Amino acid sequence: MADLRGVLTDDEDILEVIDIVSHRRAQKKYQVRTNHFEKWNDEEFRQRFRLSKQAVNFVLEKITEEISHPTQRNQAISAEIMLLVTLRYLATGSFLQVVADFVGIHKSSACRIVYKVCRAIAGLHPTFIKMPVTDDEAQMISTRFYTIARFPRCIGAIDCTHIKISSPGGNQPEIFRNRKNFFSFNVQAICDADLKLQNIVCRWPGSSHDSFIFNNSNIRAKFERGEYRNYILIGDSGYGIRPFLITPLANPITAAENLFNESQIRTRNPIERCFGVWKRRFPILALGIRLKVEKVEAVVIATGVLHNIACMFNEEIPVVNPQEEAAIQFVNEVDDEIVRDSGLVVNNSVRYQLINDYFNRLQ
Template identity: 35%
Template sequence: MAEFVALFDVNEQNRRRQRVFRERVNILDELRDEEIIARYRLSREAITYLNETLRVDLEPKTKRSNSLSSLTQVLIGLRFLSKGDFFSEVADIHGVSKPTAARCFHVFIDSLNRRLHNIRFPTENGAMALSKQDFYRRCRIPNVLGAVDGTLVPILGPSENEEAYICRKGFHAINVQAVCDSRMNFIDVVAKWPGSQHDASIFNTCGLKEHLERTHAGILLGDSGYGLRRYLLTPKQNPMTESERRYNNYHARGRVVIERAFGVLKSRFRCLHKSGGVLPFNPTKSAHVVVACMKLHNLCITFNVKEPQDAVHVNELANEDVLNEHDNNAHSFRQAIINMF
């Protein structure tokens, strides 16, 4: 009987044993400004702004159970995006468990995409005029609003429709279309297509194409994988004259901004580059992560955050297949611009 009572007392003590919480410190208080950027890719000021923007979703409603602050959740999310670390490593750095780090990350991504609205295609006359002026100074082609291209983001092979996600380079990916302005701000993003989808097919089904056709607002610059349109200028294949060669040269000067933007994006957020492994999520969640990274990239530009010094090599090759699809009006329109050179 005595042994039974003793056993009961031990079990009762175990049930009442308090949870042991890891010590948490405000990491930002212990790091220099350059260390913050190296670890989280955003500056101290940008992180503060982001925390205030997302606080409504992330701030715990009570202080019970040692709840995580919104700032800690922001830092957990940024650390995973910037390094592509395992959740176990992110958890250890921030004094939480692996399941907690994973939950925080998903809440952070959802909140960021819901609250931060900084991917905007210019529609007002003033904004469009400024964008066109900036591109003209860069490439001497009039009426340009942006440069368009696609980039492959490695993901975990999905359980459904797996073969559609195998890209031309032989790995599972989603093909993300983006348009950027002359400052490498992303101004339009389509992140929902499997890696095997051709860039031109993605553009032909996007809302931006319909907008440009309907409004005649301006021109995009794209590589030879896109069909020539009055609103989408491509390089001249097999240039024969000096004007055609100069046109191609200036076209490349304008188009290079989207290639550089992808390079800076994947250098900042290694989870999007194969050096950081693959996004360990389903395609839909992976697309949400990509959009979140692009919004953070724009935020870095807004806060003048320096580009990362530990840049990775991003081989964004133009489409191997040259698309000859174009209409005669577009051909005449491009020739008129070529004649300007």
């Protein structure tokens, strides 16, 4: 019996050691994941995620298949949580750790999720960010612009805005430093009279000039090929005058020229308002995107898609705090040098035809 007890005691000692070691090993912890659709009322939800519950569900339906995990093993993060993590990040510009804690996931998971979801949403841009295709669409957009200040044939207001980023590092970080001395992407956008984005170009660093970005864009090539017929864009003096891109006169003299300038400036106003609304919906665009440079484009395009969806659902513009408002004003003050008219007759002919044949008769 004594020998058997000795053997039993040894086995128990071994089991005890195994039990101690297993308990000392770091156990995988699962944080509690809040159901934010139930926790917040409609207004509280919109303030935290910048979209209504209805709009979030609409987006979720579009991207669930692409972002969902193939199985639900190991408490896989649901598509709903993934989208809310991303929206919270875009709405606050916070560190990923803060966003992760807000929804109850690990920081590394939040990092992967934000980029994955932004890519999925950005992939919807052919549906939600597009120039008019048919004559009826172009005519409808032109009519909406005409109601602002009676400017004819306009189907888009164009401008560039700076999207703040963290220091990109690498071999050439200074090309991202803009005239305001912070790092950014200079993003070109075209919007309609209802502040919906129709075209976004997000691949040029902050030191790039507005006119350079336009000259190297597909939208310029499409207008030159006549794809938009006799319709035109309107822009500020940061662009050179073209037959399809009408800018204001530097020194208007006659009554018709002054009327043209006033109409052009008022009709161009939607793009400036669009930038303000866009950045108030997603303050990360002004506070700074803390991701690698190669991931910035997906984030910007994703916010553009979400902005248009918000417009589609008639979402109210969220209230921003003083810090966010100051950041938005700061990044919006980065202006390019004025580009003087080249004086080419072919470029000026359309503008002076508008002044002489149209605005001269409105007096």
